[in-house]
Amino acid sequence: MAAVEIRIELKKGVADPEGGNTKKTLESLGFLGVKSVRSVKVFEMELEMDPEAARVAADDMCRKLLANPVIQNYSITVR
Amino acid sequence: MAAVEIRIELKKGVADPEGGNTKKTLESLGFLGVKSVRSVKVFEMELEMDPEAARVAADDMCRKLLANPVIQNYSITVR
Numbered sequence: 001m002a003a004v005e006i007r008i009e010l011k012k013g014v015a016d017p018e019g020g021n022t023k024k025t026l027e028s029l030g031f032l033g034v035k036s037v038r039s040v041k042v043f044e045m046e047l048e049m050d051p052e053a054a055r056v057a058a059d060d061m062c063r064k065l066l067a068n069p070v071i072q073n074y075s076i077t078v079r
Numbered sequence: 080m081a082a083v084e085i086r087i088e089l090k091k092g093v094a095d096p097e098g099g100n101t102k103k104t105l106e107s108l109g110f111l112g113v114k115s116v117r118s119v120k121v122f123e124m125e126l127e128m129d130p131e132a133a134r135v136a137a138d139d140m141c142r143k144l145l146a147n148p149v150i151q152n153y154s155i156t157v158r
Binding site: 001007009019022025026029031033034035036037038039040041042043044045046047048049057060061064065066 | 080086088098101104105108110112113114115116117118119120121122123124125126127128136139140143144145
């Protein structure tokens with residue numbers, strides 16, 4: 001059994017409306033000093049395979065379904 | 080300047096439709112051995128304050144806006 005964390009974030013320069021709106025809302029609530037907010041998506045998975053196979057499978061999942069390579073980067077952590 | 084990561088996840092026992100649907104779609108694409116998928120939301124922030132103040136501010140942000148304490152847990156990492 002492998003515990004896998006897949007972290008998907010927008011590439012630099014790609015607009016992040018969720019992050020931008022969160023920043024604005026925090027400011028409207030009175031929070032000062034918020035220089036930037038970026039939103040990140042994480043999937044935590046349990047895969048019934050050994051860690052090496054899990055890393056290969058997770059990479060395949062990102063390419064086939066989870067990430068959009070035009071605008072997103074992804075990273076995989078296997079424990 | 081403090082780099083803050085806020086990680087928001089559903090409490091145990093709370094239904095995770097996004098994770099569940101991702102698992103089903105991965106299986107329909109032929110991925111075997113996917114035991115569970117959980118979705119997690121992360122916000123990365125730069126806050127113009129010292130790390131201690133940043134941790135207090137981030138906790139306040141979670142309570143006032145970012146997390147729903149009924150169904151979500153959050154954790155804060157300051158670098």
